[in-house]
Amino acid sequence: MSSNYQAKIDGLENVARHIRRNVWRALHGAGSGHMGGSSSAADILAALYFHHLNLRPDDPDWSDRDRFVLSKGHANAALGATLAQAGYIDDSVLDQFYAYQSSFGMHPDIKMAGVEMSTGGLGHGLSVGIGMALGARMQAKDFRTCVMIGDGELQEGSNWEGAMAAAHLGLSNLTVILDYNKIQQSGHVGQMLDLEPVLDKWAAFGWAVREIDGHNMSAVVEALDALPFAAAAPSLIIAHTIKGKGVSFAEDSFLWHNNAVTDEVYEQALSELGEPS
Amino acid sequence: MTSTTDKAGQPKSETPEWEIKAAKQSRLAFGLAVAELARRDEKVAAISADTIDLFGLRPFLEASPERLIEAGIAEQNAMGIAAGMATTGMRPIICGYAPFITTRSLEQLRNDVAYANQRVVIGAACGGIVLAMAGGTHHAVEDLAIMRNMPNMTVIVPADARQTWHAAMATEQLDGPCYIRLGGKFDEPDVTELDADFRIGRADQLRNGDDITVIACGALVAPAVATSQALAHDGIGVRVLNMHTIKPLDRDAVLAAAVETGAIVTAEEHRVTGGLGGAVAELLATEQPTPMRMIGMPDEFAIVGPTAQVREHYAMGEGAITDACRDLMR
Incomplete structure (x- = not known):
């Protein structure tokens, strides 16, 4: 492994630490929020925005940009933190989470620079991503579309309409990343409405699927670098993650799907996450 | 041709x-x-x-x-x-x-x-x-x-x-x-000219009249025109507005009709709540309160049957529009 590569991985891990700290900062400012699913997605978002996606943050409407849709819109704190880190929005916006007339609400708003679609109602992002991938194909453009979905979200039937269509249409320019943190609002996904065998289901629908540890930055980067996984099929990355990753008391707990963030909790979280370099 | x-x-x-x-x-x-x-x-x-x-x-x-x-x-x-x-x-x-x-x-x-x-x-x-x-x-x-x-x-x-x-x-x-x-798999009568100017948000005044106005859309436009033609024989001038755009509503045409004719009948193949009649009533209630009748489906799911008969069953046609006009003119 070259030192350059290791420096890249270290740098992305540092970005992820920034994102997680800013998620807690936004939630602390707002008083509460979706900490669990924002933190589970942080490493993947860092790799997407600082390694994989072809973007121009100073020209957010650049027509050939890669598209990213956060279908699990309740993780918007993480998306906002990522967009601020990438330079789409001013850092001060992170202190406006849930604020009066803010562009930074609980869920992504297409009016914010860098946000490709207003999301929040679950089970929408995949179909929207299919439309974007078709838009690329029909206009002979090379941009790629990536959609991040949540595990609980996969209980929405519309995803399966989209899964069927994307494979039927052979959209190799479309990637879905499943943030599989195993927990939804009221409990463990496996107990609420189990997705398993989720890999087999998507493979049976015609997707090219890989499974990774969504907190192992090397594994995330290697999977993104290997896209598309097949020449004429859409790709799915099943990223096994931990809800609330990075802060001991919030990890793997449905209580932290959406919870209050007091001063004390905030200080403790920052202390556990550590200072970024 | x-x-x-x-x-x-x-x-x-x-x-x-x-x-x-x-x-x-x-x-x-x-x-x-x-x-x-x-x-x-x-x-x-x-x-x-x-x-x-x-x-x-x-x-x-x-x-x-x-x-x-x-x-x-x-x-x-x-x-x-x-x-x-x-x-x-x-x-x-x-x-x-x-x-x-x-x-x-x-x-x-x-x-x-x-x-x-x-x-x-x-x-x-x-x-x-x-x-x-x-x-x-x-x-x-x-x-x-x-x-x-x-x-x-x-x-x-x-x-x-x-x-x-x-x-x-x-x-x-x-x-x-x-x-x-849009309609279905049967012919719809022509009520507009082949090359009629069309503008989104601007109603077509298909019949002039100063006694009462029928504001209709879709399948109820032809019956509204028929009502106007029939009542003309009785000396009643029924203005007919083809309100093809429900939103944005042509406020000027509705308000002018209310002021100039003093009575409004709306006609649509839709429940009377929330559609064309609702849009017209909301505007008139606040801007120009005007006696109204609303032709359309009641608050129920429709019966089964041939479309023409079901339309008749729910009084969505010329007879009901004519009756509503006469009722308002009394």
Whole structure:
């Protein structure tokens, strides 16, 4: 492994630490929020925005940009933190989470620079991503579309309409990343409405699927670098993650799907996450 | 139909091809307009929800297969695809069944299309009780109320196949989503001129009159005109407004009618709540309180039967419009 590569991985891990700290900062400012699913997605978002996606943050409407849709819109704190880190929005916006007339609400708003679609109602992002991938194909453009979905979200039937269509249409320019943190609002996904065998289901629908540890930055980067996984099929990355990753008391707990963030909790979280370099 | 000769001396029909092919059915006129819009603009694409033949799109599919996306019987996905496609600069036109493309895909329509304010045109065939024989699952008599409550949405109910063509063409200029309600697989009487000027948001005054006004849309425009013609024999001047655009409502035409005729009857193939009648009543209640009668479906699911008889059953026709006018004139 070259030192350059290791420096890249270290740098992305540092970005992820920034994102997680800013998620807690936004939630602390707002008083509460979706900490669990924002933190589970942080490493993947860092790799997407600082390694994989072809973007121009100073020209957010650049027509050939890669598209990213956060279908699990309740993780918007993480998306906002990522967009601020990438330079789409001013850092001060992170202190406006849930604020009066803010562009930074609980869920992504297409009016914010860098946000490709207003999301929040679950089970929408995949179909929207299919439309974007078709838009690329029909206009002979090379941009790629990536959609991040949540595990609980996969209980929405519309995803399966989209899964069927994307494979039927052979959209190799479309990637879905499943943030599989195993927990939804009221409990463990496996107990609420189990997705398993989720890999087999998507493979049976015609997707090219890989499974990774969504907190192992090397594994995330290697999977993104290997896209598309097949020449004429859409790709799915099943990223096994931990809800609330990075802060001991919030990890793997449905209580932290959406919870209050007091001063004390905030200080403790920052202390556990550590200072970024 | 009159004929002249073109420059080469060949006989030339003045009737456009679309008028002949549409066969007086708005769903087919819309499908022909989709093909014409796609011919003019390479960013226009059709999205079918297993509706290729319902919209007469097979010739378009054969000529331009890459411009028609078949989403299958999956309206939620079709609506989301349209929104995503529109964000990339494409001009998607969804061709769906009115009862399904409204309520089955309603959250996608609200969030992805209306909330995100994307340029998506929704053609909705078999609106109202066109499929009366199919039962309540296949009726769309709440679609206008739903669509009218979507910010950013333009809502159009063409009065006939000709107006459908012009309305579809007019969507070229729109910078937001648009819902166009269409008819089914039977002929609709012509009530507009072949080359009538069409402007979104501007009502057509089809009949002049100063005693009372009937504001109608879609299938109820022809009966409204018939009412006006019949009552003219009794010396009653019934103004008829073809309110083809439910939203944005032509406020000026409604308020002028209220002031100048003093009484309003609305007529629509839709529940009387929330559609054209509702829109007119909301405006008049605040701006120009005026005696009204509202023709349309009551608060119930419609019975099964042939469309003409079911329309009659719910008093959506000339007789009811005429009675309402006489009642208000008393």
